[in-house]
Amino acid sequence: MSEEQRPRLRDLFRPRAAAPDRPAATATDEAVPVGLRITAAYAWRLLLIAAAVAGIIWLVIELKLLVIPLMVGILITALLWPAMQWMLRHRFPRWLAVTLALIGTLTIVSLLFWLVIWQVRAQLPDVQERSSAAIEEFRQFLLTGPLHLSETQIQGYIDQGLQIINEQTQALLNGALAVGTTAAHVVTGAVLSLFILICLLADGRGIWKWTLRLFPRAARPAADAAASNGFATIVNYARTQLLVAA
Known part of the structure; x- marks a missing residue:
């Protein structure tokens, strides 16, 4: 092994790039059916819109x-x-x-x-x-x-x-x-x-x-x-x- 190929001590402590594995969250999302994911996305958006409308109605009443x-x-x-x-x-x-x-x-x-x-x-x-x-x-x-x-x-x-x-x-x-x-x-x-x-x-x-x-x-x-x-x-x-x- 040549001098350039031999690992040096400071190289052992350098942070290494993570392996290109899929994140756990992505794997979990793929395990959920597509229909359920779409329904959940619509649900939280509808809840947010309902909360905004309720806030506007409360402000108008006040x-x-x-x-x-x-x-x-x-x-x-x-x-x-x-x-x-x-x-x-x-x-x-x-x-x-x-x-x-x-x-x-x-x-x-x-x-x-x-x-x-x-x-x-x-x-x-x-x-x-x-x-x-x-x-x-x-x-x-x-x-x-x-x-x-x-x-x-x-x-x-x-x-x-x-x-x-x-x-x-x-x-x-x-x-x-x-x-x-x-x-x-x-x-x-x-x-x-x-x-x-x-x-x-x-x-x-x-x-x-x-x-x-x-x-x-x-x-x-x-x-x-x-x-x-x-x-x-x-x-x-x-x-x-x-x-x-x-």
């Missing part, structure tokens, strides 16, 4: 005081968008178009509320008369019907009902407070919806361009096209609902 007014503002914007486009095509200043759109919307909503209140007030005497007649008819049924109750028994049942109501006063107060909290949330949501509506009508395209920057650069064209098609769908939906309501 931020409902902001998400719901945002959705309402977008829907009303889609409803007013054809009128806004018409005014902008006829060279209306944008601030004037926004003002006219808001004033027109508030006027229409106020007229609808006035119409409902007027109808209720006009029919209230008739409703009261019919309610009194129905109560008297029910009372006569209790007196002369198969139950054969007396005036004393009827009054006793009424007293028991009033006593139950008095005992549940705290629950009624809690319910009233809950209704008051809900009313405050409704007012807050209405103010937020109005603010979002004004912003979207004034510079909705600019807001969307800023939002589009949050997407990866390669995904921006697809996101922009999807948003444009989605908004057009919302506009058509709002127009159809308006025609149906009319």
Whole structure:
């Protein structure tokens, strides 16, 4: 053996390359049927998607005081968008178009509320008369019907009902407070919806361009096209609902 072929001491301590044997994980994977491997791959991906959807739903529920007014503002914007486009095509200043759109919307909503209140007030005497007649008819049924109750028994049942109501006063107060909290949330949501509506009508395209920057650069064209098609769908939906309501 020559001097070059003789192993030296430092060569014995050098790390050697691993043998080109198959890893144990690969051998184990090949032992699993192909159908089961594909099913497992789909399963963990579906579980990941379900977890992401659940997280989004939880976030929407937690931020409902902001998400719901945002959705309402977008829907009303889609409803007013054809009128806004018409005014902008006829060279209306944008601030004037926004003002006219808001004033027109508030006027229409106020007229609808006035119409409902007027109808209720006009029919209230008739409703009261019919309610009194129905109560008297029910009372006569209790007196002369198969139950054969007396005036004393009827009054006793009424007293028991009033006593139950008095005992549940705290629950009624809690319910009233809950209704008051809900009313405050409704007012807050209405103010937020109005603010979002004004912003979207004034510079909705600019807001969307800023939002589009949050997407990866390669995904921006697809996101922009999807948003444009989605908004057009919302506009058509709002127009159809308006025609149906009319």
